[in-house]
Amino acid sequence: EDQVTQSPEALRLQEGESSSLNCSYTVSGLRGLFWYRQDPGKGPEFLFTLYSAGEEKEKERLKATLTKKESFLHITAPKPEDSATYLCAVQAGGSQGNLIFGKGTKLSVKP
Amino acid sequence: DTEVTQTPKHLVMGMTNKKSLKCEQHMGHRAMYWYKQKAKKPPELMFVYSYEKLSINESVPSRFSPECPNSSLLNLHLHALQPEDSALYLCASRPLGTTTGELFFGEGSRLTVL
Numbered sequence: 001e002d003q004v005t006q007s008p009e010a011l012r013l014q015e016g017e018s019s020s021l022n023c024s025y026t027v028s029g030l031r032g033l034f035w036y037r038q039d040p041g042k043g044p045e046f047l048f049t050l051y052s053a054g055e056e057k058e059k060e061r062l063k064a065t066l067t068k069k070e071s072f073l074h075i076t077a078p079k080p081e082d083s084a085t086y087l088c089a090v091q092a093g094g095s096q097g098n099l100i101f102g103k104g105t106k107l108s109v110k111p
Numbered sequence: 112d113t114e115v116t117q118t119p120k121h122l123v124m125g126m127t128n129k130k131s132l133k134c135e136q137h138m139g140h141r142a143m144y145w146y147k148q149k150a151k152k153p154p155e156l157m158f159v160y161s162y163e164k165l166s167i168n169e170s171v172p173s174r175f176s177p178e179c180p181n182s183s184l185l186n187l188h189l190h191a192l193q194p195e196d197s198a199l200y201l202c203a204s205r206p207l208g209t210t211t212g213e214l215f216f217g218e219g220s221r222l223t224v225l
Contacts, residue, residue, distance in 0.1 A: 034213055043115075043201050043216035044154070087153060098144075098167065099214060101153035 002027040002092050006102035013109050016077045021086055021105045024070040029093025033071050035064050036087040038104070044087055078109045114138075117202050117217035125225050126192060132220045134185040134202030143185045144214065145177060146201040154201055160185060161207060192224045 007022045025033065032051050036044035048057040050066035057064045061082065063074040073086055085106045089099040115136045124130050134143065141162050146154035159167035160179040168177075174196075176188040185202055199221050203214040 032213075036216075041199070041219070041221065043117075043203075043218045044214075046213045046215065049213050098156055098159065103153050 002090065002100050004088055004090055004100050004102035006086075006088050006105050008105060009103070010106045011108070013075075013078055013107070015079055015109055015111050018074070018076045018078070020075070021073040021088075021107070022070060023073070023088030023102055025088075025090050026069075027090050027092045027100070031091040031093050033066055034089045034091070034099065035062075035071070035073055036089065038085045038087055040085075047086075075107070078107075080109045080111050083107055083109045115202055115204055115215050115217035117200075117220050119220060120218065121221045121223075123223045123225065124189065124192065126194075128192075129188070129190045131189065132187040132200055132202075132222075134187075134217055135183055136204045136215070137183055138204065138215065139182075139206065140204035140215070141182060141207040142205050143179060144201075144203040144205075145185070145187055146203060146216075148199045148201055148219070158187075189222070192222075194224050197222055197224045 004025045013019055032049050034049050035047040037047055038044045048064040053066055053068045055066050061076050065072045085104040087104045088102040091099055118133045143160045145157040147157050148154045156169050157171045158177045163179045163182055174191050178186040199219040201219045202217045205214050
């Protein structure tokens with residue numbers, strides 16, 4: 001069964017304190033792994049797509065990496081505005097493009 | 112224009128009411144989705160439309176009725192809902208026939224069933 005597990009469930013950081021979020025997955029025929037940011041009461045906002053092991057993508061303070069079993073979202077010197085829930089999702093082969101979401105990591109960055 | 116627009120943003124309805132949620136996108140995407148999201152949970156897939164035809168129904172109760180009148184518009188008709196149907200309903204779209212897989216989400220419609 002295709003599955004996505006994110007850890008930790010919640011993460012509290014001080015402003016400037018770098019850390020990483022983890023997304024481990026088991027899926028038959030990975031077509032893509034996606035990171036989204038979701039603010040309370042809003043729809044998910046697309047951040048990155050990763051397609052193959054070894055791939056990396058960066059955007060401002062965020063960097064996403066991918067291995068054959070997991071992905072990391074590294075946050076460097078976070079600011080309070082980075083506070084949000086970060087969702088990881090995978091697209092499996094034969095899934096008609098549908099995404100399987102993890103439960104998310106709620107990030108809080110204190111000034 | 113890279114937006115998915117959902118209306119209304121908030122909806123309160125009784126269990127005997129009939130209401131509809133609306134979703135619109137003008138990005139030329141030919142796949143459109145309805146997701147349901149409860150508090151502190153990930154989005155759960157409800158329906159998928161491909162080229163205006165229903166391609167996936169994730170065993171959703173018949174009190175939820177989707178409709179795709181054209182390639183830009185997606186509706187979700189609601190009737191005889193239960194309080195446990197209260198949730199954030201998200202619409203999303205993506206292009207077909209490309210390698211890109213990311214979904215573009217709207218801001219959601221917050222539904223409360225009394």
